[in-house]
Amino acid sequence: MKFPSRSFLTRLSLAALLSGAAGAQAAEPLRIGVPVGLSGANSVVAPGVVQASQLAADEINAAGGILGRRIELEIADDASGAVGAQKAYDTLVFQKKVDAVIAMETSAARNAALPIIARGKVPYLYTSFYEGRSCNRWMHVNGWVPEQQVAPVVDHFMKTRQAKTFFLIGSDYAFGRGMLKFTREYIEKQGGKVVGEEYLPIDGSDWTAVVSKVRSAQPDALISSTAGGSPNVSLAKQIQAAGLTMPYGNLAIDEGTAKTMGDTAAGMYLSSSYLTSIDTPQNRKFLDGLKAKFAGQAKTANEFSAAQYEGFFLYKAAVEKAGGTTDPAKVVQALSEVSVDGPRGPVRMDRQRHAALTMRLGQVQQDGSIRILQTFDQVDPGAQCPDLK
Amino acid sequence: MGLLLDILSTAAMLFIVTAGLMIIFGVMKIVNFAHGAIITLGSYASLVVTQLGLSPWLALPLALAVGAAVGVGVERLIVRPLYKRPLDAILATWGLGIVIGQLITMAFGREVQFADAPVKGAVAFLGTDYSAYRLLLIPAALLVYGATLLLLNGTRFGVRTRAVIMNENLARGLGINAERIRFATFGLGAGLGALAGALITPLSSVDPNMGLTWLISAFMLVMVSGHSITALLLTCLVYGACQVLVSVLVSPILGGVTIAVLAALTLRLRPQGFAHD
Numbered sequence: 001m002k003f004p005s006r007s008f009l010t011r012l013s014l015a016a017l018l019s020g021a022a023g024a025q026a027a028e029p030l031r032i033g034v035p036v037g038l039s040g041a042n043s044v045v046a047p048g049v050v051q052a053s054q055l056a057a058d059e060i061n062a063a064g065g066i067l068g069r070r071i072e073l074e075i076a077d078d079a080s081g082a083v084g085a086q087k088a089y090d091t092l093v094f095q096k097k098v099d100a101v102i103a104m105e106t107s108a109a110r111n112a113a114l115p116i117i118a119r120g121k122v123p124y125l126y127t128s129f130y131e132g133r134s135c136n137r138w139m140h141v142n143g144w145v146p147e148q149q150v151a152p153v154v155d156h157f158m159k160t161r162q163a164k165t166f167f168l169i170g171s172d173y174a175f176g177r178g179m180l181k182f183t184r185e186y187i188e189k190q191g192g193k194v195v196g197e198e199y200l201p202i203d204g205s206d207w208t209a210v211v212s213k214v215r216s217a218q219p220d221a222l223i224s225s226t227a228g229g230s231p232n233v234s235l236a237k238q239i240q241a242a243g244l245t246m247p248y249g250n251l252a253i254d255e256g257t258a259k260t261m262g263d264t265a266a267g268m269y270l271s272s273s274y275l276t277s278i279d280t281p282q283n284r285k286f287l288d289g290l291k292a293k294f295a296g297q298a299k300t301a302n303e304f305s306a307a308q309y310e311g312f313f314l315y316k317a318a319v320e321k322a323g324g325t326t327d328p329a330k331v332v333q334a335l336s337e338v339s340v341d342g343p344r345g346p347v348r349m350d351r352q353r354h355a356a357l358t359m360r361l362g363q364v365q366q367d368g369s370i371r372i373l374q375t376f377d378q379v380d381p382g383a384q385c386p387d388l389k
Numbered sequence: 390m391g392l393l394l395d396i397l398s399t400a401a402m403l404f405i406v407t408a409g410l411m412i413i414f415g416v417m418k419i420v421n422f423a424h425g426a427i428i429t430l431g432s433y434a435s436l437v438v439t440q441l442g443l444s445p446w447l448a449l450p451l452a453l454a455v456g457a458a459v460g461v462g463v464e465r466l467i468v469r470p471l472y473k474r475p476l477d478a479i480l481a482t483w484g485l486g487i488v489i490g491q492l493i494t495m496a497f498g499r500e501v502q503f504a505d506a507p508v509k510g511a512v513a514f515l516g517t518d519y520s521a522y523r524l525l526l527i528p529a530a531l532l533v534y535g536a537t538l539l540l541l542n543g544t545r546f547g548v549r550t551r552a553v554i555m556n557e558n559l560a561r562g563l564g565i566n567a568e569r570i571r572f573a574t575f576g577l578g579a580g581l582g583a584l585a586g587a588l589i590t591p592l593s594s595v596d597p598n599m600g601l602t603w604l605i606s607a608f609m610l611v612m613v614s615g616h617s618i619t620a621l622l623l624t625c626l627v628y629g630a631c632q633v634l635v636s637v638l639v640s641p642i643l644g645g646v647t648i649a650v651l652a653a654l655t656l657r658l659r660p661q662g663f664a665h666d
Contacts, residue, residue, distance in 0.1 A: 209636030243511025
């Protein structure tokens with residue numbers, strides 16, 4: 001690529017100055033990096049996240065942009081992993097020089113990205129749920145952590161279903177183990193008992209031995225945290241085929257998967273910060289916007305896409321609150337203070353860079369739709385980053 | 390009792406998944422690494438049957454037919470030139486597996502999908518409530534075993550096939566058309582692979598990689614048992630039992646590698662497997 005000469009650039013900026021402030025702003029859009037896993041493990045959810053980003057950018061631009069500057073998206077594929085994330089972030093931060101990164105990614109990709117973000121000093125908004133306790137001066141998180149997701153399921157099983165003994169099932173990887181470790185601690189703190197905890201390798205689909213152990217342990221309730229997709233499905237099928245009927249809470253299922261599973265998922269409990277059936281004007285606006293923009297191509301909205309959508313409005317609010325500057329340090333400070341009322345309800349990332357979220361306990365119905373049983377307002381994420389200033 | 394049924398049904402599943410691979414390996418001496426993709430193909434046959442709203446039982450003949458059709462096509466176009474180059478055949482079939490997987494992704498999408506199961510829930514059996522479909526897999530495996538045995542030992546095709554297995558040059562000398570035997574055998578093996586896919590679908594998910602998880606275990610079992618279908622049945626029973634016992638008594642994670650470890654040990658002690666000449 002040939003770079004424009006310096007004198008050309010000088011003339012350009014002079015022209016911009018002469019044509020007045022409005023002209024200069026119009027010529028200089030705000031670039032927002034959106035690295036997502038278009039390939040690899042996240043490739044099923046990533047297209048929905050991109051759609052939500054495009055919708056948010058369109059809405060903000062239609063309303064005059066941020067400080068009169070248009071938003072321009074830089075979408076990059078992080079291949080759902082660390083190596084791809086390094087490439088994607090190097091490109092976004094140092095070549096495209098984005099003003100902020102708003103990203104739904106795997107934990108591996110996030111961990112690989114953080115050093116690059118810190119070196120480039122870019123405000124970073126992480127919009128996926130994750131295992132918690134990832135702390136960085138430049139990062140804010142608006143997805144849930146285990147403290148917020150597990151409690152509704154366990155509390156409901158103990159109070160409404162009188163469950164005392166629990167059996168935990170997971171896929172053998174960081175997120176699966178992390179979630180169940182937290183679940184075990186939480187159950188024990190509430191006075192319940194964990195009578196079994198079993199894992200299968202992440203690509204395992206033969207749950208024979210685990211199902212037998214559940215059968216002989218006779219727990220009052222089951223809680224699982226498998227890798228998304230096929231392990232989740234094969235476990236649900238094999239539990240159902242074995243005729244196990246105790247309440248079953250699934251920490252790793254999303255609404256779209258539950259829908260396709262039909263009566264295999266019927267009766268299953270899940271806990272989520274977002275369900276499409278949330279009945280608020282904000283959520284209706286979000287869903288209608290997706291439908292209007294993408295028509296038949298629109299992906300089912302989920303926790304990832306709703307949080308991603310809100311991320312753009314949080315960034316907009318932060319830039320405005322910071323006194324109309326995109327200065328990274330000031331924007332990051334403002335991100336901890338601003339609040340947005342989005343499809344998931346009010347979100348403010350003021351709890352050590354994390355957000356208190358309204359969580360919904362849902363139960364999958366026979367037709368695959370999800371009924372919201374209980375809403376838990378503004379569940380606190382707990383002490384995630386106590387050392388972060 | 391539940392443990393015994395776990396062992397029997399696991400062995401049945403292993404046998405069903407492995408039979409097609411063994412038939413091809415026995416006759417051709419090449420390992421069909423596209424077997425995983427062919428299993429996947431069978432499970433998408435179940436999906437199509439579900440989407441058309443037909444009885445889930447129809448998935449079985451459909452899978453068998455689709456698998457056999459793909460098998461003969463593949464034999465004719467890809468495998469036939471490679472009989473003298475078994476290592477290249479491994480590469481070619483591995484690549485073919487990737488191609489089939491990608492074609493499935495393009496046609497049906499990447500996401501996990503659902504096919505209806507013919508039998509649901511649990512039944513009371515010998516004092517325990519056990520998954521009805523898993524129980525059904527045991528006679529299904531015996532049926533596959535019986536049919537294959539009958540085909541190989543009770544028919545003229547079987548006699549010729551065994552002749553090709555034992556001594557191909559001599560068989561050719563006797564006027565047996567070895568090419569045609571291979572053509573038919575590859576179709577049969579692929580058909581059985583796809584049938585296996587349709588049979589395990591009710592216990593697993595339908596996604597473009599579902600067959601791959603079975604490929605390694607199937608490969609190990611075939612290497613150990615050689616080219617006798619009876620040896621394969623026994624190997625599946627013994628190794629399946631070990632897998633279930635390790636999973637239940639130690640940990641399911643170790644259970645997942647039991648077959649691979651046992652197969653490696655067996656081949657160390659008896660490199661020719663159980664049923665090689």
